[in-house]
Amino acid sequence: MGSKKGSSLGEAQIALLDEDGASSIRIALKEDEEEELGRRVWVESKKLWHIAGPSMIGRVTNYAILVITQAFAGHLGELELAAVAIVINVIVGFDIGFMLGMASALETLCGQAFGAKKPYMLGVYLQRGWIVLFMFCVLLLPVFVFASPILKFLGQPSEIAELCGVLALWLIPLHFSFALQFPLWRFLQSQLKAWVIAWMCVIALVVHIFVSWLLVYKFEFGVIGTAAAVNISWWVLNLGLFIYTVTGACPLTWTGFSFQAFNGLWDFVKLSFASGVMLCLENWYYRILLLLTGNLENSKIAVDALAICMSINGWEMMIPLSFFAATGVRVANELGGGNGKGAKFATIVAVVTSLIIGIFISTFIALFHTQIGYLFSTSKPVLQQVNNLSLLLVFTILLNSVQPVLSGVAVGSGWQSYVAYINLGCYYIVGLPLGILLGWVFHVGVMGIWAGMIFGGTAIQTLILAFITTRCNWETEAEKANLHVRKWEAQIQPQN
Structure with a gap:
């Protein structure tokens, strides 16, 4: 009996030890999994920030050129501020929306080619981008030439529209600079040379501040001086990036000018046009908000206040747009390399990181909502209206911390044409009518107007993009990317 009892006790102890051992193994495995996950997040975050960090500096300083221009105009008078705000946010914003969208095709093509270890294709893509964007610059030129009658037709006050027309003519050199800069930006980003862009943008910003002071205050050229300063600083940036690219800094990806850039040009135009429509529908959405506000009573105060909010939002938007670019490159690189799981993980890390930053900035705006307008104006009616709009600005920033990153996934995966339809439906069939x-x-x-366009358009579009992304079969997307790279490679032969 004692023996059996001892035996039973021993078996119980062994079972307990076995259970403890299994539990310890499970704990150890869980810890290993957590350590592995933490390591993967850290590695992916470094890759993401390697692109997003310099891109953020570049975009914030680049956009600061336009914000500082509005600040100089704001201290000249309310009319000058309204005119510069409309030209930058509507005319130039319309232009940037389309040209930037068309250039985003290079993020898909260059990113996937670089991930597939086909660097010689990037230089040809860059030249195709220059050709296509220059052609569309010519096609869009009437928007600048006839800016005044266009704005009058859209309901803007005659006095503001006339001054806008003069400023738009002065900004034609800026318009053509986009055809050179935007493809260069994506070409360098795709091969992880974003720091070059950041440094050149900082130099351009310093030049802009000095030239603006010189032309506006020293030579007293007034509002025309602000437009001339933008042209000068933007072309300083363009020439710096161009010289860096063609003088041997990119030996594997830039092998000189080639007639191969004209091969397959129509296919490139179609992809670029789809990219342009995708982003410009989104970009124009908030420009239309400014135009609609111009038709309200006491429109000068409303336009000034909304322009200030849009400037703050646009400046902050450079941060999620940096994640847009970085996510597009990372997803395209992983898909081009045949790693669907890597593309999915890059997407998750990018969305979470951008959302955390968006929450922080939204909180900051909410806490200092009564002070944010002083950077642009000292008019009490304008400042009061900015204070009233600050809550909507907070919601806009929060939504925009997620939506551009999901659009970056679409660009990296080549979904531009599908997202264009989503943007059209959400923004112009739901959001815009609700705002009106x-x-x-x-x-x-x-x-x-603003609340309807935020919650009726941006929020719904973000939810749809999130649903599509979570339901995506990433391995299938990797196979598609591989087929696309081989298709485009057939049109390009490596150059010695």
């Missing part, structure tokens, strides 16, 4: 309904039918004014 709240603004005029329910007489909520500029707050109603």
Whole structure:
């Protein structure tokens, strides 16, 4: 009996030890998994920030050129501020939206080619980008030439529209600079040379501040001086990037000018056009908000206040747009290399990182909502209206911390044409009519227009993109990317 009892006790102890051992193994495995996950997040974050960090510096300083231009104009007078705000946010914003969108095709092509270890294809893609964007610069030139009658037709006050027309003519050199700069930017980013862009943008910003002071205050050229300063600083940036690229800094990807850039040009135009439509539908959305506000009563104050909010939002938007670019490159690199799981993981890390930053900035705006307008104006009615709009600005920043990153996934995966339809439906079939309904039918004014466009358009579009991304079969996307690279490679022969 004692023996059996001892035996039973021994078996119980062994079972307990076995259970403890299994539990320890499970704990150890869980710890190993957590360590492995932490290591993967750290590695992916470094890759992401290697692109997003310098891109953020570049985009913030680049956009600061336009913000500082509005700040100089704001201290010249309310009319000058309204005119510069409309030209930059509507005319130039319309232009940037389309040209930037068309250039984003290079993020898909260059990113996937670089990931597939085909660096010689990038230089040909760059030249195709220059050709296509220059052609569209010529096609879009009437927007600048006839800016004044266009704005009058859209309901802007005659006095503001006339001054906008003069400024738009002065900004034609800026318009053509986009055809050179935007492809160069994507070409360098795709091969992880984003720091070059960042340093050149900082130099251009310093030049802009000095030239703006010189032309506006020293030589007293007034509002025309602000436009001339933008042209000068932007071309300093362009020439710096161009000289860096063609003088031997990119030996594997730039092998000189080639007639191969004209091969397969139509296919490139189609992809670029789809990319342009995708981003410009989104970019124009908030420009239309500014135009609609111009038709309200006391429109000068409303336009000035909304322009200030849009400038703050646009400046902050450079951060999620940096993650847009970085996510596009990372997803394209992983898909081009045949790693679908890597593309999915890069997407998750990018969305979470951008959202955390968005929450922080939204909180900052909410805490200092009464002070943010002083950077642009000292007019009490304008500052009061900015304070009233600050809550909507907070929601806009929060939504925009996620939506551009998901658009970056679309660009890296080559989904531009599908997302263009989503943007069209969400923004112009749902959001815009809802904004008009709240603004005029329910007489909520500029707050109603903006609120309807945020919650009716941007929020729904973000939810749809999130659904598509979570339901994506990444291994299938990697196979598609491989087929695309081989298709485009057939049109390009390596040069010695």
